[in-house]
Amino acid sequence: MARRWLAASLAVVMLAGCGIGDAKGGGDGDSGYRVGGHELTEGEFRYGLAPQRHKDVTLQPDVVLVEGGAEAVRSVTADGLTWTIDANAKGAADLVPGKVMFATARGVGRVVDAQRSGDTVAVTIAPVEFTEVVRDGTFASDGAVPLDNILSYSSEGALWTDPQAATEAGAAEPSPAGRSLPVGRALRRAPADRERVEMPRPVAGAPKTTKTNGFEVTPTCCANGVGADLRYDDNEIRIQASVKLIMKSPSARFHLAVSGGKITIAELQVYGGGGIKIDVSAASAIGHLRQLDRTFTIPIDFSVPVGLILGIPFTLSANQEVLVKTAFSAKDGNVRASGEYAIGGTLGFGYRDGNWGVHKVDGPHIKSSLLESVRGVSVGANGIVLDFKTNFRLGIGALGFSAGLNFGLVVSTGVARGSALSQFFPLVPGERSLDCKGASLTVDTTYNVGYSIPAIVQKVVNFFLRVFNAKPIARSGESPTRRPARTSSAGRSTSRRAARPDPTAPAWYMCMPGHGCA
Template identity: 40%
Template sequence: MRTRRAPAVVIAAFCCAVLTGCVGSVGGAPSDPRSGGGLAYGLAPQPDKGTTFQADVVLVDGGASSVRSVTADGLTWTLSPSAGGISDLKPGRVMFLTDRGVGRVVAVRTTSAGVAVTIGPVDLTGVIRDGDFASQGAVPITNPVVHSAAGAFWADPELQRQAGVAQGTGADLPAVATRGSASAGLPRPPSPAAIVADTVKATTGSFNLTGSCCGNGPGVSLAYDKNGLSMAGRVALDMERPTADFALKISGGTASAAALTVRGAAGISAKLSATAQPNAAIHGFSPPLGMDFDFSVPVGVFFGVPLNLVVSQRFTMEVNIPGQAHLDAVGKIKLGSSLGFRYADKKFSNTTSASLDTSASLTATNSIAVGISYAAFDYNVRFTVGLGYLGFVAGVYLALGAHVLATVGAPIGFNVAQGAQDPIEHCKSVQGELWADYGVGYTIPTPVATLVNYFLEAFHSTPISTSGGLSHGWTPVFPPKYEVFPQSGFCVKK
């Protein structure tokens, strides 16, 4: 057995097989995922023993060196017309250019800039027919490559509204697409340059965001100042020196065994400090936040196939402040030191556990207001080892979905209830729950899928699905838990 490695890439090993069942061939390509063409567009697959591709997979020569541009949404790759294999790209086939430039072809057209190939998501088993993948030891989740989708049409709140993305709650908003002018007027700027960094700045509507990853875990900080409301906050998966290990076996185009474990977790925390100005009672929702960047950690080139561990986050928040007031809201969920799952013999097993950190949440939550104030967070963080770009990564995945609600009652008003500890007493409450999903495949946030389908109408393409592959589905890690403080007077939990 032998392994090919890119410089500075963490180890992993692949089993042997024959690289067959694909159209085209591949030539020389960058081998360092954190510099040059590898950083810009990813690493190309290489002919080697270890993997059998599906028959409709087209390997395009040159990898990053064949790329002339990529749109910020990651859907259209403009390539050199002289790249080997490019003439084999047809709608319905799968393009495998690099570990990021992989997807099912929707449209191919020749422009003055080159050959523009528009792709949609594809499951990993739609690319690989046979392969046996496994990391050797713990892979440090450090030194990530930042992929920014700044300018992508599906991150624009106004376009979300035009396409029929409905307002709601949850880490994934319900959405309905309207029929109409499809891609007319959609902005499609080039993709921002990928960088090696622990943080990235982004803007969604009036929200200024700072995403971070990975030494202390992934997180997103926000700042907002508009319409009489000033806010600063952060949602994060708190970790210490996180690592991951994974395994995947694909036989005959079906995932027969899989596992992913992420270690070093401490908990999920959400905090918000908000101030409403006079005559500015607030009750509002955010658009989906954090969808315009991902962090990618190269984990190795496995007998010709480059894989990355991609960390993505998104969240929504709801805030209520009854007029001029200040709110400090905190919610925390404790996690076990390891998160993960295994799949074998057609059965899943979950190794993730969690509980509500009641004391920390209630102690830090407070308000100065004449009525009830609250902040609610719905946070989704996802780890995927596989292939793809931005929100379209397919592979072995583990996702966590948390809901946290912190509420403070009005401190003004005499409480004469029997047993009250203080005649001017206000109640605090915290509620939390955690869900997990895992499997081998992909899941696209509903707002993104809605906007992508809105765009693809111009190509008369079959609408993309929000998910594909082998999925356990969302399952509760711990059910909703609700705590109130103090346990006296009218603050007693009912």
């Protein structure tokens, strides 16, 4: 099936202006968490509700339902790829490579390997599209689904949270053609010989702090919005940032129809958006000798079980992706800025009768300006780029592997500060030189029907698929396809472009009075 990412670019243009308990089986106890008046069992709390057959829904012929659902699950790895289930559960024996496992709301995927050990079987899966699970069916919410009473699922410890392990995964040698290695041997060949860890028990509400790619992250969701506080310090580069998509009582509606294995209607609306708040500061003790360039997924999946709709256990979820790039030219330099912007309108997209549409974001409108707040002290020019993407997903599956409706809001910001020397050593005695600084803010939207994962996650997943001699996956799976679309709103500073006398100067080299300002 053709696959294309219907997305707006994450790129940001920086303009210079002068003036982010162990899983040990399902268990039979209750969790204290309720969905539609039903209290979830401990297993359902950990792994999700089980699907049920329904007269108005036709599943694809290669889909295997695992009887017992969550109660048959013993554990799942933090990356969501390997599920250990009761080998005696009805359907477990049918989980062979090529089949689609549908065990729970979160345990959905195409089987690439299944290894029995005693009374359990370890099933490794790859992401699927919704139409690979459902052949015919029409699903819609009765009303707005509130994004509250959330469960937080952590994937901390997955290999993609470690940049070194992800790099090694990309360089790893594939297994010999035609061979499918047992799970145990595959794990021993994992990058850096790291042991894959189990996904811990989820928590009700937002977690306190998690770690990924060298950052300490405190994510927040959802009554007042979705965001994260980011902290990084390696004794050479320090970053502290906070980004929040301000929302008031967020909720969502959806409509999804499949006929003959093809999407005929796909609609997702997210309500409650109100603004964007950003606070970022960065400092470097080593200047141009090293920069930081990280792209990562915050390893928390904020989820709200919608419940069964015609036997399909849908979940509404939110998760976040971050890109951070620094550009320091001098030692002991620093830059900081903060701003708040209003946005309005419904978020979301729709597909019907072969036509696509997207709700355009109203804004951003300045409440407090990033540009006016830019500060920093340095003998050289310094800057930082921060992209923050909030994904809203409605479907089946876990993490970025969720198959269904996906909508993302990307906030891209860049701030820069010129040298402070001109403030203390003006070119003309008695005159104070102009303060050179730059800032930009761009709001983009992405949307598709299928699944979508960041490049770093794709790299790690494809490492495991090579181990099992399985076909690699794309960053996104989508049906139906269309020509790429872009929706974007931007707020930027006015700029004056600088001459770049030194070919080694960074691309965002800024206007300095008397130094080649155009």
